[in-house]
Each structure stands twice: as structure tokens, then as C-alpha cells.
Amino acid sequence: MNQSVIHGKKIFGHNISGDILYSENSLSFYGGINPETGTVVQKSHPLEGKSVAGKILVIPFASGSTVGNWSLYRLAKRGLAPAAVIMSKTDNVTTVGCIMGNITLFACNNISLLKYIKSLEIKENELFIDSTADKPVTEKLFSESVFVIKVGGSLITHKESSEPSFNRENAEIFASAFSQWNKKAILIHGAGSFGHSVVRQKGLKISSEVKSDTIKGWSELISLQYQLNILFTDVLRKYGINPWPVQPDSFFDFNREGKIITTGNSLLQIINRGFTPVFYGIPFNFGKKTGILSGDDIALNLAVFHGLKNIIHFTSTDGFYDPETKNPIMEINRGNWNIHKNKLHSLNYADVTGGIGGKIESLLKASDSGITGLITSGLTTEKIISALNLDSNHTWIRPENS
């Protein structure tokens, strides 16, 4: 039987399989479920009137009172509790309630993948889904050893050039080093002078409406990203790599609030057949307003979505430097980042591209999902190879307690 697997984390309880009760809305265990019947009674909740008894309840998070743990326990005592609870964000009250009631609790970042699923099996830190279910789910059998690698626009273009200008020399250094490494990766490249100069020249503004005087500029900007992708993938091919250019909007979308959502699911096939996917940042329309789906965003979302463990940003500097003392910083965490951020702020540091600060912020987010980030130089073969072997003395952003 063909099965799909979704990674997550079993917080408590035994392995179990069963039917799903799914909701995108949060639920309050105290007051939201009748403890004497097991029926959802929360007003205008999508699950109102349904019984949670024996089901695998899938919700984003729990809301409401801190005595919710007693409610879960009371349900369990009457045999009316869910068999398991799967949540994006677990909390003290639900965790304690599940342990009190001996209910399996599983944390999973992407509960939306379970929307169309009828039943599943929780087995240690994985959810197994029969992929002959109603709707196809993502084929999620990535090995965690697949790296997400972002090659900065500052490397593969002459970034300060007023015209789009490809930096072939740096691209070859990267391709040569990368070809000597024998692991699998998803590559993403930045735009450099293929983006910024055009935005400036054509007077394009982010978050503004596409108007008749700017629509042509936006169109050109998108085509330029394709051009840079062709130039870069040609160089990769020259070094024996088999790139598969990926149009980013086939894998990403924005929801109504402008938040990035990851949708794609065929990357596995691309990688397993020996190709190296190569993404790139693009301007992106959502609703009426324009935005940028940046290479940094893509790196973060791909790694989180696929449960990958490493993101490397190759840039033109040796990682992050203390803005005041200019000393290299080998380790960034939320604590010292607040201090450095304040320094950047007080020095009025013009971080126009969202550059290093944006990268650090996105890697801090990634670290919450157990991802190790590295910001390092891609200027020499030696530096690239040591980074790919995770042996770098540049800037690391590691998951807490790793």
C-alpha cells in the first residue's frame, strides 16, 4: 500500500490509528465540549454538534480557560475523550489534560495537510496516511539530510551595478564547490542587480497597487528573474549538476492576510530522480497589492514544510559582524540578537534589502522548528566546502537547547 508520511512530534501517549475530526478553528476544552456527552458545544464552531469520542481530533491550538485539563480528564473518565489530539501549537493545559486522561498528543506544524484525510496512524514521531485517501496528500518522504541552500544575489550578480549584471566568476566558484559535495540540496538564488536596480529605475513600490504605469516594469522584473535563473543553472550544468529550475509560484501562495503558504509536493520526485531544484525569489501578486516572495522566505518555508534540518545562506561576507565592534559573531540566538538589533537600530544601519537582519530573523524562526541555520561566505571554494560540511566559524543560528 502506498503511504505518505508527515513528520511531527509525539508529545505523549501510545501509537494509535483512527478516524480524524479536523478543524481549522481553535477549540476550548473547558466549555467548548460537553464533558457529559463528548459533543462540541462551542457556539458557531465548525465542529459544533459533533462528538469527539474516540476520534483523532485535529485543531490548530486550544483556547480558553486553564481548567481545560480537568475537562479532558472528565471526558476520559467517561470514555468520551478523543483517542488522540493533533495540534500545531501545544500548550500546558492540553498537554497536562492529555497526560491526565491518557490521551495521545501529537504536535504537527502542518495540520492543513490533514484537511482531506479520513484516517491516519500515529507512529512515534510520524503520521502515516493511506495515500489512496480521498484527495492526494503531499508525498512527504524527504530525508532530513536534504539541505536548503540560498545563494545570495550579492554573490552571483554584481549587486551595485545599475544594470542587471551576472557575476559568472562567483557562480562558477559555487558550482565547482557544490559539485564536489555529494549530498542532496534544494538551491535558491537571490536577485541582486537583476532585482534592485530595476525596482529603482522603474519606480516600483512594494505593497502598492499594480497600476498602468508600473505593470510593464513588474512584468520585466519577473522575466529578469527567469533570465538570471537560466544563467545560473547553465553554470551549474557546466559542473555536472543537473538543475531543475522551479517556478516559485507553483509551490507557494499567499493567504488573505498576505502570509506565505507552502503548497507544493512534487519536490521529492525531482530530487529522487537526481535533479537539483533551483528556486528564486520573485515579485508576487496577492490580492491587489504587490509583494516579494524572497529567496529567504522560500528557504525558511521549504525547510519548515518538509521538516528539513539545515539552511545555509551563502553571502558575500563572513557571516554577521557586531555593528559596533566589527567583531565576527559566531552564534546568534534570540537573546543576543535583541542586543545586536538594537545596535543596528541605534547606528541607523541602512538594511535596505532586508539583508542580514532579515536573514537572521528568518533563521531564528526556522530554529523554532529545529532547523540549524548558517550564514557564511560563498566567495571561495574552501569556505563553501567547509560550510557544506557544517564546519564553519561564521554565524550559526541553532535551535534552542541543541
Add this chain to the structure above:
Amino acid sequence: MRDISVLEKIFSGELTCGQKLSLEIIRGLSESSASRYVVPSSSAQISGVSFYNIGPEGIDFLDTFAKNTRVKIKTTLNPGAFDTDNPGNHINSREVEFQKKIYSIYESMGISLSLSCSPYFTGNLPLYGQHISWSESSAVVFANSVLGARTNRESGISALSSAVTGFTPAIGLHLSKNRFSDVEIDVKDKLDDPVLFGLLGAWCGKNIPGKIPLFHMNTDKHVGVTHLQALSASIITYGGASMFHIEDFTPEWKDYPLPQSSKSVTLKDLNYLWNELSDDFEYDKNTLFFTGCPHKSMEDSLSIISRTNRTNFLCAGPRGSCKINNNSYMAGGCLAVSRLPDNIRKIVTDSVKAMFYLKNRGFSVKLVSAEEMDNLK
């Protein structure tokens, strides 16, 4: 900070049901925050005491949990549903027996029956920097902000698990990096009455949900404990953070980087909120006048009830060492988790927190200043 495996070393051999479950809970909470570390906890405060909240099933649970299990650290108990020595005619004897049973189970574990939501007044006063496990939300904020001790907002059972194991997961507010203020709140006007501090907390819950504020207070008056209690209780009740800082006042205010963003709030904003949250009605014989949320100190509570003339005036406070047979004093009880006589539909209080819970239960609630409350006695 210790690796979580320390728990396995300490608790080897045959374990009681309560110990086993406590270990599961500490482990589960660490797992869910992707943490491998625990810290020794020096004090616990347990909620989940009212019979009406935990039900008969809850009593069975606690009974099993408590068998041969004792707490290892200073542990105090939240108020119950009513004063078991003086419950009032509307509470039946079965309810009293259940409530007493709950007390005796907790007591058998070595927990002090202080029956107060202000443990810092009843002999459980943690020191600056100590890691503790408290589950009463107003006390959580008070401990973090005013005392400089460190606690997450625990559930009753997770606090009990810390009390039994002596450890709590090293997550959330136990870590310095999570204690930074997020936003500076410039309080433009002088706030004197404690109820205004309560409203300031509610304002934070509504305007900066979950964010730790650094208050810049415009006041030349000493900010008293009652003011700080009112702020602590309401900020978390209305959806705010489990901690606040006050410039030049609270112990950790300048230990961390200052926030980048700021907002301001005026007396007008707070008065507007007062009007919005409070009901208005005429007082009659079915109106209850209530103070003591959170509990005041024994001394202050005694001072209040010794001067009251009203029959329908109620002050909740800690269970004292001396028995006070005064119908105005609810010793070791809490109105929010209690059952009231059927005729009471209207309540007047000086507590912004009590207003929230009582309104949710369908009562009309009028919020008055502490000064006015004092005159209503």
C-alpha cells in the same frame, strides 16, 4: 539548568502513582517546548481547588494521585469554592463534604491549606531570581513582575507535578530571553485608585495581547501592593502577558534591552474602558458588595470587615490561624469559583478580574473604585 535525565536518576525504583504522573507531565511539557532542560523549583502554588471546577471525577483523580505521594517544596493552595466553616445556607452539606475532601487530599501531600490566591501573604514568598511553579494567574504575574521570581502560568496539575518532583521545565519565563519587555507603555496621567491599575491591566490585554509592557508611570505617589495586585490580576485575565515591568520600580526593568515600540494610555482611555466593561444599576437588597479579589493580606482583610455594617458585604481573604466568625468574611474562599444564593444577580466590586469572571457567569457587575468600595461597607 539540569538535563531532564536528572529526574530519572532521582526517581528510580518503585514510584507512586502521583510521582509517575508528575514525571510524565514534566517530560511532556518539556517535549512540547522542545526543551531538554529542567530547573529546580523552590515553591509551588496549586489551583484547581474549587469543587465546582474539578467535579467528583477530579476528586477521584486527586485521591489516586495523592496516595503515598508528598510534595518536596514549599507548596500552598488556592482558595476553594466557599468558607467550609461558614458556607452559608445556600450550600448543601454534600458540597461542603466534597470541598473538605479536596482539602484533606491536598493536605495529605504536605500542602499548606493557606487557601489564598495571594500566597506571598501566607508564608510562601519566593526570593528574587528563584524558579517557582505557580498556577494562580494573578500570583504568577505578581511573582514575575513584583518579586522578580520566575514562573510560567502553570495549570494546577503541572504546578503540583513540580511540587512532587521539585523541578519545572526550563522554558518560557524561566529563561531571561523571554522576560524582555516588548513595548513601552507611557501612562500619561496620574493613577491613584487601585481600580485604575486594574483597568490598565485590562487595557493591556485588549491593546497589546500577550506582550510584556514596560510601564512609564506618571505618578508621585507610592505604588502600593494593592495597586500591583490589581494590575497583576487583570492583565492576565484580559489576555495580556504573564509579566510586566515598571520603570524605576520593578526589580528587572533595566536588566534587558529596552523595547523599540511604544504606546500611550491616558486616564480618559481607562475611564472609557471602565464605562464599557462595567454595568450600571441601582443597589437593592439583592445586591452583593464584594472585595478581596485577589485576596488582601490577613491584616487588611480584618481591618475591612471590622468596620463593615452592611449585611450583604463580602470580603474574601486567606484562611487565618484565628477563626473569624463574621458573615462578611469568606475565609479561604473565592467568589469567582463559588456558587451564590439564587437571589443575588447584581454584584458591586472593586476588582476588574472578578468582574470578568462574574460577568461570564451571567451576573450584572458594577465596577467601583477602591475608595468608593470603602465607603460602601
